[in-house]
Structures are given as C-alpha cells and as structure tokens.
Amino acid sequence: MSILYDEAIDGPLATFAKADVLGDLQQHIPTLTLLHREEDLRPFECDGLAAYRVTPMLVAMPATLDEVQALLKRCHALGVPVVTRGAGTGLSGGALPLERGILLVMSRFQHILSIDPDARTARLQPGVRNLAISEAAAPYGLYYAPDPSSQIACSIGGNVAENAGGVHCLKYGLTVNNVMRVDILTVEGEPMTLGAEALDAPGFDLLALLNGSEGMLGVITEITVKLLPKPEVAKVLMASFDDVEKAGQAVGNIIAAGIIPGGLEMMDKLAIQAAEDFVQAGYPLDAEAILLCELDGVQADVDDDCDTVRNVLEKAGATDIRQARDDAERAVFWSGRKNAFPAVGRLSPDYYCMDGTIPRRELPAVLNDIAALSRESGLRIANVFHAGDGNMHPLILFDANREGELALAEEVGGKILERCVAAGGSITGEHGVGREKINQMCSQFGGDEITLFHAVKAAFDPQGLLNPGKNIPTLARCAEFGAMHVHNNELAHPDIPRF
Amino acid sequence: MSILYDEAIDGPLATFAKADVLGDLQQHIPTLTLLHREEDLRPFECDGLAAYRVTPMLVAMPATLDEVQALLKRCHALGVPVVTRGAGTGLSGGALPLERGILLVMSRFQHILSIDPDARTARLQPGVRNLAISEAAAPYGLYYAPDPSSQIACSIGGNVAENAGGVHCLKYGLTVNNVMRVDILTVEGEPMTLGAEALDAPGFDLLALLNGSEGMLGVITEITVKLLPKPEVAKVLMASFDDVEKAGQAVGNIIAAGIIPGGLEMMDKLAIQAAEDFVQAGYPLDAEAILLCELDGVQADVDDDCDTVRNVLEKAGATDIRQARDDAERAVFWSGRKNAFPAVGRLSPDYYCMDGTIPRRELPAVLNDIAALSRESGLRIANVFHAGDGNMHPLILFDANREGELALAEEVGGKILERCVAAGGSITGEHGVGREKINQMCSQFGGDEITLFHAVKAAFDPQGLLNPGKNIPTLARCAEFGAMHVHNNELAHPDIPRF
Numbered sequence: 001m002s003i004l005y006d007e008a009i010d011g012p013l014a015t016f017a018k019a020d021v022l023g024d025l026q027q028h029i030p031t032l033t034l035l036h037r038e039e040d041l042r043p044f045e046c047d048g049l050a051a052y053r054v055t056p057m058l059v060a061m062p063a064t065l066d067e068v069q070a071l072l073k074r075c076h077a078l079g080v081p082v083v084t085r086g087a088g089t090g091l092s093g094g095a096l097p098l099e100r101g102i103l104l105v106m107s108r109f110q111h112i113l114s115i116d117p118d119a120r121t122a123r124l125q126p127g128v129r130n131l132a133i134s135e136a137a138a139p140y141g142l143y144y145a146p147d148p149s150s151q152i153a154c155s156i157g158g159n160v161a162e163n164a165g166g167v168h169c170l171k172y173g174l175t176v177n178n179v180m181r182v183d184i185l186t187v188e189g190e191p192m193t194l195g196a197e198a199l200d201a202p203g204f205d206l207l208a209l210l211n212g213s214e215g216m217l218g219v220i221t222e223i224t225v226k227l228l229p230k231p232e233v234a235k236v237l238m239a240s241f242d243d244v245e246k247a248g249q250a251v252g253n254i255i256a257a258g259i260i261p262g263g264l265e266m267m268d269k270l271a272i273q274a275a276e277d278f279v280q281a282g283y284p285l286d287a288e289a290i291l292l293c294e295l296d297g298v299q300a301d302v303d304d305d306c307d308t309v310r311n312v313l314e315k316a317g318a319t320d321i322r323q324a325r326d327d328a329e330r331a332v333f334w335s336g337r338k339n340a341f342p343a344v345g346r347l348s349p350d351y352y353c354m355d356g357t358i359p360r361r362e363l364p365a366v367l368n369d370i371a372a373l374s375r376e377s378g379l380r381i382a383n384v385f386h387a388g389d390g391n392m393h394p395l396i397l398f399d400a401n402r403e404g405e406l407a408l409a410e411e412v413g414g415k416i417l418e419r420c421v422a423a424g425g426s427i428t429g430e431h432g433v434g435r436e437k438i439n440q441m442c443s444q445f446g447g448d449e450i451t452l453f454h455a456v457k458a459a460f461d462p463q464g465l466l467n468p469g470k471n472i473p474t475l476a477r478c479a480e481f482g483a484m485h486v487h488n489n490e491l492a493h494p495d496i497p498r499f
Numbered sequence: 500m501s502i503l504y505d506e507a508i509d510g511p512l513a514t515f516a517k518a519d520v521l522g523d524l525q526q527h528i529p530t531l532t533l534l535h536r537e538e539d540l541r542p543f544e545c546d547g548l549a550a551y552r553v554t555p556m557l558v559a560m561p562a563t564l565d566e567v568q569a570l571l572k573r574c575h576a577l578g579v580p581v582v583t584r585g586a587g588t589g590l591s592g593g594a595l596p597l598e599r600g601i602l603l604v605m606s607r608f609q610h611i612l613s614i615d616p617d618a619r620t621a622r623l624q625p626g627v628r629n630l631a632i633s634e635a636a637a638p639y640g641l642y643y644a645p646d647p648s649s650q651i652a653c654s655i656g657g658n659v660a661e662n663a664g665g666v667h668c669l670k671y672g673l674t675v676n677n678v679m680r681v682d683i684l685t686v687e688g689e690p691m692t693l694g695a696e697a698l699d700a701p702g703f704d705l706l707a708l709l710n711g712s713e714g715m716l717g718v719i720t721e722i723t724v725k726l727l728p729k730p731e732v733a734k735v736l737m738a739s740f741d742d743v744e745k746a747g748q749a750v751g752n753i754i755a756a757g758i759i760p761g762g763l764e765m766m767d768k769l770a771i772q773a774a775e776d777f778v779q780a781g782y783p784l785d786a787e788a789i790l791l792c793e794l795d796g797v798q799a800d801v802d803d804d805c806d807t808v809r810n811v812l813e814k815a816g817a818t819d820i821r822q823a824r825d826d827a828e829r830a831v832f833w834s835g836r837k838n839a840f841p842a843v844g845r846l847s848p849d850y851y852c853m854d855g856t857i858p859r860r861e862l863p864a865v866l867n868d869i870a871a872l873s874r875e876s877g878l879r880i881a882n883v884f885h886a887g888d889g890n891m892h893p894l895i896l897f898d899a900n901r902e903g904e905l906a907l908a909e910e911v912g913g914k915i916l917e918r919c920v921a922a923g924g925s926i927t928g929e930h931g932v933g934r935e936k937i938n939q940m941c942s943q944f945g946g947d948e949i950t951l952f953h954a955v956k957a958a959f960d961p962q963g964l965l966n967p968g969k970n971i972p973t974l975a976r977c978a979e980f981g982a983m984h985v986h987n988n989e990l991a992h993p994d995i996p997r998f
Contacts, residue, residue: 116860117755118751118752118754118755118859118860119751119754119858119859119860120754120755141757163704165698169698173676174698176704176707177672177676186947186951190947192947192948192951196856196923196924196925197858197923197924198856198857198858198889198890198919198923198924198925198928199664199668199673199856199885199888199889199890199925199928199929201925202711202925202926202927202931202932202936202940202943202970203932203940203943203944203948203952203970203971204708204711204712204716204952204955204956204971205662205675205707205708205710205711205712206708206951206952206955208675208704208707208708209703209704209705209707209708209955211704212701212703212704213703213704217703229757252617252618253617255617255618255619256616256617256619258640258728297800298799298800298803300797300799300800300803301796301797301799301800304797304799357695357697357698358697359618359696359697360617360618361615361617361618386698389698390697390698391697391698420697424695424696424697425695425696425697426695426697426698426700426701427701428701429697429698430698432701433701433702437701441701441702444701444702445702448685448689448691449691449702452685452691452705452958452959453702453703453705455957455958455959456703456705456708456955456958457703458954458958459951459954459955459957459958460951460954471701471702472702472703
C-alpha cells in the first residue's frame with residue numbers, strides 16, 4: 001500500500017528546476033556524492049513507515065561537515081527544502097522525502113569521536129548506531145541507556161531528532177534526558193552549539209527544543225551523550241494474568257510500591273501467541289496478558305525488589321509468576337517481546353502500529369476501550385507495549401487488499417489516539433509525529449498552540465526549508481481534518497509563515 | 500550598595516502614564532489588589548540579589564486566575580511590561596522590577612491542588628513553597644527532589660522559571676527533569692498547557708523551553724511535578740584534605756567509580772572556618788578542603804557505596820574521613836554547608852556569589868586559577884559548592900565602602916565566569932541569568948545564538964512585554980560590553996524586535 005504525500009498542502013512553493021539544482025550543487029560542491037537517477041533514488045523513498053513513499057528530487061550523501069555546510073548554504077540560497085535522514089528506521093515518516101527537495105543522508109558520519117570514562121560521556125557523529133555506543137563504552141563498564149527496538153540499526157542523530165525511547169526509558173529517561181550537548185548547522189549553514197558538557201546552560205533550553213524536533217530546526221553534526229554504569233545484575237519476572245485489566249492495574253501497583261523497574265512491558269493474548277509461535281520464548285499460551293518486569297542494580301537491591309514485585313503481582317491476581325533462572329533465560333524471555341512486531345506481522349498481511357501514551361492509572365480503562373473498538377470494527381488488535389511508561393503500541397491487523405480495510409484501520413487508529421488524548425495522554429510516546437500523525441496533532445493541540453509551534457519553527461527557519469510538512473500541521477490542514485475551527489482563514493499571527 | 504537598572508538600554512519604549520495604567524486596571528479589574536504608593540512598593544524593589552534595586556511602577560497581587568488573566572489582557576492592550584515574581588528569593592535579579600512596568604506577584608497562589616500517590620505526581624499552584632511539596636507528600640512516603648538552599652521560602656513557580664537546582668540535583672536532576680506539565684497564560688492572557696502527565700509530548704518541547712525562561716515566555720499558573728519515594732536510608736561521609744586540588748580530583752574519582760551520590764559538596768578552608776564559627780558543625784579547622792558525600796537508597800546498597808567512596812577518598816589522599824553516626828549527626832554535618840553563605844557573610848561587609856559550572860574534570864585546574872585570582876586581586880574568595888555537578892559557588896569577599904572594591908569584585912567575578920566558559924562550562928548552574936549575568940551571556944554565546952534566543956522569545960511575546968531586559972542581552976548591549984562585534988549595527992535578522 002502507498003499513500004502519496006500531498007505536497008501541495010504543506011510544502012513550500014518551489015520555483016526551481018531539478019536540473020538547475022543538480023547543476024548548481026555539482027558546480028559548487030564537486031566532491032559531494034549526489035544521487036539523481038530514478039533507480040538510485042528509489043531506495044530512499046521511505047523510512048521505517050513504508051506506508052508512505054515519495055521519491056526524493058535528489059539524494060546527497062556528504063562525507064565531510066564542510067560538504068554538509070556547503071550544501072545547506074546552497075539550498076538556502078536556492079530556496080530548496082532539505083529533509084535530513086539518519087538510518088531511516090523511523091516509524092512515523094519523519095524522514096519521508098520531498099518530491100521537490102533534497103534528501104540529506106547523514107549515514108557516513110559514523111565515528112565515535114571520544115569516550116570519557118571519568119566524565120561518563122561520549123562524543124559522537126550523528127550516524128553512529130545506537131548499539132555501537134554501548135559496545136564502545138562496554139570496556140569501561142558503561143552503556144548508553146535509551147534503547148529503541150531498532151537499536152542495532154538506528155543512529156544517534158535520528159534518536160535525537162525523534163527523541164527516541166525504548167524499554168529502558170521508564171527508569172533512565174528518553175533521549176532528551178541522556179543528551180548533554182548537540183552541535184548543529186542552522187538552515188543557513190552556520191554552526192551552533194546547544195547545551196554544554198557542564199550542568200545546565202543559560203538562556204532558553206534550545207537543546208531540549210531540538211530533541212524531538214524531527215529535523216525542522218537544524219542539521220545535527222555532533223552529539224555528546226551521557227553514559228551510565230552497567231548494572232551489576234538484572235533479573236526478569238514474567239507474570240501471567242487471566243484478564244488484561246488486572247495486568248494493567250498491576251503495572252500501576254508496582255510503581256506505587258516505590259519501584260522503578262529497568263523495564264516493564266505488557267503483551268496481550270494475541271501478541272503472546274504470535275510471539276510464541278515465532279520465537280518459542282516459553283510464554284503461557286492460555287494467558288490473557290503477561291507482564292515482563294526487569295529489575296536491575298546491585299544484587300541485594302534487586303533481590304529485595306524481586307520479592308516486592310512478586311508480592312504486588314500476586315495481590316493483583318497473577319495466575320503464574322516465573323523468574324528467569326539466568327541471563328540466558330532472561331534473553332529468551334525478552335526475545336518474544338523484542339520480536340513481537342514482526343511476529344504479529346506474520347498473522348496478517350498488514351498492520352498499523354500506534355504509539356499513544358496515557359497516564360498509567362488509565363491503562364485498565366483504555367485497554368478495555370481498545371478491546372471494544374476491536375469488537376466493533378471486527379479488526380484484531382494486538383497490544384505490546386511499554387506499560388510502565390503508559391506508552392501503548394496497539395497493532396491493528398488488517399488486509400490492505402480488502403476493500404475499505406485500510407481506511408477502517410486508520411479510523412480505528414485515529415479513535416485510539418483520540419482516546420489517549422482524552423485520557424490526558426498524547427498521540428506519540430517515542431515514534432514521533434513525522435508525516436503519519438500530523439492530522440492527530442490537530443486533536444492534541446489547539447490553534448494557539450499550533451501557531452506557537454510555527455512561530456518557534458520560524459525562529460530557526462523563517463522560510464520553512466527544513467523538513468516542511470512534518471511534525472507540525474498547518475492550521476489549514478487542521479481545519480480540513482475537521483479538528484480545528486479556523487474563522488475566515490485567519491490566524492492569530494498572520495505574519496507567521498505557513499509551511 | 501545599589502546598582503541602578505538602566506532601563507533605557509533594554510526596556511521597551513513606554514508610552515503610558517502611571518496614573519492612566521492604574522486607573523485602567525482599577526476600572527477593568529476592580530477586585531484586583533494593586534499597590535501604587537511609594538512606601539507600599541518599596542518592599543518589592545529587589546529579589547534575593549539585593550545589589551540591584553528598582554521601585555516598580557505598580558505591584559499587582561491577584562487572588563484568582565481570572566484576575567491574572569484580566570491583568571495580562573489589559574497590560575497587553577496598553578503595552579505595559581510585566582515582571583512576574585514568586586517568593587522573591589532568586590539570586591540573579593530575575594524578578595527585579597521595572598520602573599515602568601507592573602510587578603505581578605503570584606504569592607497568593609499557595610494551594611496544593613492534588614497529590615496522586617500512585618502516579619507519584621503533585622498538582623500545584625505556582626506560589627506553593629518548595630519544601631511544602633515534600634511536607635505534603637511525606638505521608639505517602641514521597642518527596643520532591645530539587646532542593647535549592649532557599650527551599651523553605653522559594654516557590655515552585657519561581658523554581659520552574661529559574662530551573663532551580665540544589666544539593667540533590669546531582670542524582671535527581673534539575674527542576675526541568677522533575678516537572679511533567681505546566682499551565683501558563685500567554686502574554687495575551689490565553690491559557691496554554693505545556694507537557695502532559697503522560698510520557699513525552701509531541702511537537703516541540705515547549706515545556707523544557709519554559710523551564711529556566713525567567714518569566715519571559717508566559718505566566719505560570721499551575722505545575723505538575725514528579726514525586727520520588729523517600730530513600731530508605733541516607734548516610735553522609737565527611738572527608739578532609741590538605742590540598743584543594745586533591746579534593747577536586749576525589750570528586751571526579753567518586754563519580755568515575757560508578758557512584759552517583761545523593762549529594763557531593765565541597766567547601767574550602769575559608770568556608771569551613773566561617774561555617775564552623777557560625778554553627779559548630781564539627782568541621783576540621785586545619786583542613787584546606789572538605790567533601791561532604793551523601794549516599795542514599797536501600798541499606799545494603801548504601802553500605803556498599805560507603806565502602807567504595809571511603810576507598811576512593813583514601814586513595815585520593817584524604818587526611819581524615821568521618822561518617823555521621825546517625826541522622827542527628829548527619830543533620831549537623833549538613834548544617835555547616837547549608838549555612839555557609841550567611842556564615843561567609845559574617846566575614847565581610849559584602850560578598851559576591853558566583854554560580855559558574857564546569858565539566859567535573861576541570862575542577863582541580865579551575866580551583867587553582869580561582870586561588871591565583873584571589874592572590875592577584877587581594878580579595879578573599881571562599882568556595883562552597885555542588886562539586887559533583889561541577890557547579891561552583893565562589894564567594895568573593897569585599898567591602899563596598901572601600902573605593903574601587905565593588906568594581907574589583909565584579910571584575911574578578913567576571914574573570915571567574917569567563918574561566919568557566921573557557922573550560923567548557925557555563926556562567927550559571929542554578930541561579931539563572933536574570934539581570935546580574937546578562938553581560939556574561941555575551942561571553943557565553945555568539946551573535947547568532949543571541950539572535951536565535953530573541954527570535955524564540957518573539958515567538959511567544961512579539962512585543963517583548965514579559966520581563967524585558969533579563970536573561971537575554973540585546974546585541975547592542977553585548978557590543979557595549981565589548982564581547983561581541985556588531986558590524987554597522989546590523990543584526991542577522993533585522994526584523995526581530997530588540998527588547
């Protein structure tokens with residue numbers, strides 16, 4: 001399936017010809033690797049959200065920061081939009097190309113510039129893979145905490161752009177909580193440093209603003225991350241429940257007992273069965289839900305916490321609790337969770353992965369409502385998610401070849417996200433808004449807030465050349481989506497560019 | 500001593516008369532408490548940084564959010580600047596009034612709206628005192644981690660505005676890391692919610708941007724903070740050193756040993772002697788420096804960590820290590836540190852408190868350079884600070900009544916901050932920029948960055964009515980300060996308002 005990107009709605013006006021841009025760049029930056037033939041461009045037409053595909057006008061693959069800078073300066077002069085791409089593993093289409101724009105691929109910047117074991121920091125080029133950071137830090141007994149499922153492939157630059165999460169984020173925070181400093185090039189190609197290696201930084205917190213900004217504020221050229229000491233020991237408990245709501249309630253009770261697990265994940269029956277069939281993790285096939293709870297730290301601590309959690313789980317009505325005997329069994333327990341998405345993918349020709357968040361206390365009620373939506377729509381929905389964070393990943397199963405099922409899946413997905421917002425949550429926990437959830441932003445935010453987002457964007461990029469059409473919808477789009485009343489097509493600040 | 504604020508440099512053009520503004524507000528918001536007589540205004544002429552004093556035009560003390568909203572709407576209509584003030588304990592003049600502006604005092608908003616022990620959150624009005632949060636959370640075994648020295652008096656709204664720190668911030672983060680959601684009124688009086696009670700929030704991270712924005716982006720009306728479980732046990736070690744550099748080195752070694760203490764504070768000889776004389780904390784009067792290291796968590800963990808830290812301290816050359824026997828002695832050990840500022844204040848008619856940060860590894864070298872600056876200038880400098888964070892608080896002792904000493908103290912202070920910036924640090928760790936360090940911002944940042952700050956400010960407040968003249972210097976001011984070259988008085992974006 002393929003949903004074409006309607007550039008006319010959100011994209012800036014393009015007044016250039018592809019051949020002219022290509023010629024200009026070849027002339028000014030002769031060393032720059034530029035792809036321009038249809039067959040070379042095709043591999044870049046989507047990121048991890050393959051439902052959206054656009055062939056970029058040109059793909060630039062710079063090898064040096066000088067080339068990146070020169071490219072930005074030329075694009076700025078020519079008024080050509082730029083979409084930056086890391087490893088292309090994003091799940092919301094944040095790196096979806098523009099038909100009339102440059103795709104700037106940063107995958108050649110893969111050097112770990114330095115590791116300071118005393119300060120517990122690592123300086124990285126943006127293309128360094130997430131897992132490579134922990135691998136390089138391992139000899140010092142350190143690791144990098146945020147661990148998106150794609151960590152073997154995704155890059156730290158993309159992690160910052162999407163403010164990536166992962167299993168460990170419950171305890172150790174999102175990317176924004178683990179990044180100290182980011183160097184960027186502005187849309188004009190000027191270098192700028194956000195944050196510092198020291199505590200805090202004066203002025204407005206532009207570093208936090210950059211995290212999750214999806215390539216709309218600048219191009220990341222270097223990142224300094226915090227490293228953490230590897231926990232002495234990690235244990236995992238697997239609890240079975242005969243009722244999804246009970247499992248949801250247990251999640252809140254664990255946290256309320258004063259414990260923040262290293263990971264606290266939930267899977268429902270459909271997900272359990274799919275995962276078990278795929279990787280034989282030893283999951284209980286008769287359970288309505290399981291919780292996987294990892295506890296890490298020093299031995300005595302972890303032993304105490306295991307006892308407490310076991311107690312909470314029993315009181316919450318767990319029908320069975322198993323503790324992994326050793327690290328090998330711990331890895332097996334996790335293998336089912338980590339492969340849950342592809343496992344569910346084997347059940348159905350297509351699935352649609354949601355990423356809503358809710359306050360933890362709302363878990364039982366929202367799970368109940370998702371089950372009702374599944375019954376009403378006739379579409380199966382598997383739940384696999386970061387329960388401790390209240391970060392849900394309902395997977396809506398459908399068959400795009402059946403008339404109307406794609407539309408129905410999208411409708412159900414939209415309803416789930418609206419339910420998350422109504423529960424005090426948000427439309428994305430860790431996958432970003434990108435292209436996919438741009439309409440839902442109109443449910444999440446009012447016109448004043450959207451206008452403010454545009455004004456902040458304009459502070460960095462007045463012409464709207466960096467990744468236009470992602471992350472922040474235009475007010476016109478929100479009006480069209482039906483979620484916002486725009487009166488006489490008037491904005492609060494009519495002088496703010498609409499990109 | 501009193502340094503008059505030259506409003507002409509940074510303040511917006513005022514085209515209103517005090518009597519007209521007073522009349523307008525009295526007419527439109529008859530219930531609003533407004534102070535306008537000289538003797539009523541005087542108590543508000545400074546915040547915790549008493550060196551700067553300005554009598555505000557009017558003081559507004561609203562009792563309801565409707566009054567705050569109505570006030571902002573009128574001020575916006577009239578073009579009157581607004582400075583928001585919490586408890587007035589800030590140390591950088593962030594709440595310094597404007598001679599031609601309203602001082603909006605939020606101290607009547609003192610309700611704790613709710614505490615949710617399961618979600619571990621508290622919803623607060625902005626005037627709630629920092630310590631009152633932990634007191635209210637105590638029955639649930641919870642507390643609020645950031646603990647500025649002024650926590651008995653300072654308010655959570657001011658904490659957010661200044662992104663306040665404290666002893667516990669090494670382990671538990673600054674205010675920004677402990678706030679989930681903030682409700683504001685914009686400069687136009689429109690309500691807006693930043694952040695969410697759920698994990699992350701889509702769009703740009705405006706919540707982080709608001710933290711530390713010093714009242715320039717909006718008026719805070721409600722805050723939801725995270726609460727943490729109270730640690731089971733806390734122990735404190737006091738180590739003596741015969742050399743300041745050795746103590747500085749030990750700080751880095753503790754962190755490098757994989758331990759993040761609940762607090763890691765350093766005091767040098769002058770500070771030790773002053774504190775001991777003031778509160779008899781049992782400090783070693785012959786030591787050149789002491790470290791206070793608090794370890795908190797579960798018993799077994801804390802015992803292990805105490806052994807490790809003791810070992811590191813011995814290897815670093817500590818001449819004596821004492822462990823507080825019980826909570827009473829622990830409180831005594833801390834009393835010296837917590838009273839260090841007033842204790843040093845007894846040594847000298849005046850002192851100037853700096854707040855620079857540096858990467859931890861630079862501690863020994865920078866301490867050395869501060870000692871050299873003290874020798875060269877003839878001014879005594881006491882060091883009392885959050886060593887684990889690299890957040891230094893050199894206290895420069897001087898006598899304002901002696902010809903030239905104030906200027907000399909300011910010069911030495913400026914040099915210390917420049918040394919911090921050169922070491923990769925920043926000009927403020929937790930006290931904010933406010934009015935005090937506005938010139939040093941020109942050392943910390945280049946013209947492009949300052950311009951970007953102004954553009955972000957303009958996104959929220961195009962006319963520059965909220966706390967003008969604080970936090971972000973004008974480029975003209977930087978040029979005058981000599982730290983920035985402004986060519987032909989031209990800015991990168993000449994359309995951005997200069998406030």
